[in-house]
Amino acid sequence: MTLLYTLCQIAQIVDGDLLQGNPLVQAHSVAIDSRTDVTGSLFCAIVGERADGHDFVDVAEAKGAVGALVQKPVTVSDPEFGVILVESTTDALGLLASDYLSRTGVDVIGITGSVGKTSTKDLVSAVLNQRFKTYKNPGNLNSHIGLPLAVLQMEPGYRYAVLEMAMRAEGEIRYLSRIAKPKMGVLTDISESHIGVVGSLKKIGLSKAELLESLPEDGIAFLCWDSEYVRKFSSFARCPIVTYGFHEEADCRAYDIKKVDETGYEFKVDYFGSKNQFTLYMPGVHQVQNSLAAISVGFQLGLSADEIQAGLSNVSLSPMRQEVTKTRNLTIINDAYNASVKSMKAALDLLSEIGDGRKVAILGDMLEMGEYAPQAHFEVGRYAKTKADVLIAIGSLSVHTKRGWDQTEYPEGERLSFWFEDKEKAIDCLPRLLQSMDVCLVKASRGMEFESVVMFLRKLGDCGDWG
Numbered sequence: 001m002t003l004l005y006t007l008c009q010i011a012q013i014v015d016g017d018l019l020q021g022n023p024l025v026q027a028h029s030v031a032i033d034s035r036t037d038v039t040g041s042l043f044c045a046i047v048g049e050r051a052d053g054h055d056f057v058d059v060a061e062a063k064g065a066v067g068a069l070v071q072k073p074v075t076v077s078d079p080e081f082g083v084i085l086v087e088s089t090t091d092a093l094g095l096l097a098s099d100y101l102s103r104t105g106v107d108v109i110g111i112t113g114s115v116g117k118t119s120t121k122d123l124v125s126a127v128l129n130q131r132f133k134t135y136k137n138p139g140n141l142n143s144h145i146g147l148p149l150a151v152l153q154m155e156p157g158y159r160y161a162v163l164e165m166a167m168r169a170e171g172e173i174r175y176l177s178r179i180a181k182p183k184m185g186v187l188t189d190i191s192e193s194h195i196g197v198v199g200s201l202k203k204i205g206l207s208k209a210e211l212l213e214s215l216p217e218d219g220i221a222f223l224c225w226d227s228e229y230v231r232k233f234s235s236f237a238r239c240p241i242v243t244y245g246f247h248e249e250a251d252c253r254a255y256d257i258k259k260v261d262e263t264g265y266e267f268k269v270d271y272f273g274s275k276n277q278f279t280l281y282m283p284g285v286h287q288v289q290n291s292l293a294a295i296s297v298g299f300q301l302g303l304s305a306d307e308i309q310a311g312l313s314n315v316s317l318s319p320m321r322q323e324v325t326k327t328r329n330l331t332i333i334n335d336a337y338n339a340s341v342k343s344m345k346a347a348l349d350l351l352s353e354i355g356d357g358r359k360v361a362i363l364g365d366m367l368e369m370g371e372y373a374p375q376a377h378f379e380v381g382r383y384a385k386t387k388a389d390v391l392i393a394i395g396s397l398s399v400h401t402k403r404g405w406d407q408t409e410y411p412e413g414e415r416l417s418f419w420f421e422d423k424e425k426a427i428d429c430l431p432r433l434l435q436s437m438d439v440c441l442v443k444a445s446r447g448m449e450f451e452s453v454v455m456f457l458r459k460l461g462d463c464g465d466w467g
Helices: 007-013 053-062 089-104 117-128 146-153 172-180 201-214 228-236 286-300 305-312 341-353 370-385 399-406 423-433 451-462
Strands: 017-020 029-031 041-044 067-070 082-085 107-112 134-136 160-164 184-187 220-224 241-245 252-261 264-271 274-280 323-326 330-335 359-364 390-394 416-420 438-443
Touching: 007 017, 007 067, 007 082, 007 089, 029 146, 041 053, 041 089, 053 067, 067 089, 089 146, 089 172, 107 117, 107 172, 107 201, 117 134, 117 160, 117 184, 117 286, 117 305, 146 160, 146 172, 160 172, 172 201, 184 201, 184 286, 201 228, 220 228, 220 286, 241 286, 252 286, 264 286, 274 286, 274 305, 286 305, 330 341, 330 451, 341 359, 341 370, 341 438, 359 370, 359 423, 370 390, 370 399, 390 399, 390 423, 399 416, 416 423, 423 451, 438 451
Parallel strands: 029 041, 041 067, 067 082, 107 160, 107 184, 134 160, 184 220, 220 241, 241 252, 330 438, 359 390, 359 438, 390 416
Antiparallel strands: 017 082, 252 264, 264 274, 323 330
């Protein structure tokens, strides 16, 4: 936060009571983790599932924070340390972010969807940056806590802010939209992600459509027309819509798609009758679909085809999203950030396209699937057998992935499958299961923390001793 707020101003914005401290002291940033540099910051004491920030207010005070937002009494040693009492520190964080965003004067482009939202965020911001100074929320700062923190990190001077919005329950996208007040919105997909938490595909659709409902009448909604449920919920937008995808009726449609190499595609685009050709060097044909959102936004905001191509050629992708790394002996596709049935299938498609060696699918559990979990994992296992030579399934739910693989007949050659109850046991066996020149896909839900598997594969792949 580079617009300075006094403790008095903060208390007014968040409807809190300044219990102690100099009301004229300024805070230049907001922090929720006392382990970081909190010098000059306002420490927001969040009550989380694993830790309560109120237990660390004294630590933040000692490390140089100027004050704290709290929702219950705390004890601090310095009477000059500001303490602002609110009903909910999470809500107060959102109110402060909303006020800050309104002062910057940026137009916000909100992005949500069951899959593809992070890559789409990266693509849209890269395209718009060719003409406009454009901000995007870094990493995974896309939740009811993460998005406000991302907003408060944004420096003044941006023209657009591309903000990814995640949800795990009804009402969350509406809440994030009240903070961000998007002028434009992108809806990439509606499918089964988090179905175990939300309850049904219809409820997921209603939750994602909260972004469309929040857009002003003079805004624009960009909708992926390839998704049946996006089409069904498109009427929730009160503003004009622009559709994109491979669908023959899409306003921005890709066709004549050709592979350039393992990670590149050439394709033609028909945008309301105007035809252009683009090249995208990102792995997976689904990224062509995501790029159409960026192309649509770019054309809608007046960018030329050359500017859009320049943006597509200079995308900085968020980590752990289909990162392809080639070591001495292995090619590794790191897609370990999250997983759903749809994203699993897209990653398996990519696996089948890359390299000449055996295709090894190292797949972990897809979490938050509820009663749909056994069926979902079984479906992924069946699909995996058509795309990979070897399955290494990891986790309690992934036993159903192996079952789907094993019960699927495949006439062409031997297809091996293995199951491990946890990643530590799998890592112990990987040196015996893998061969030189294998192509390994690593994918699971974020809670599985499969980055340790990726790190092991990188070390193993660079090892010279392969028998």
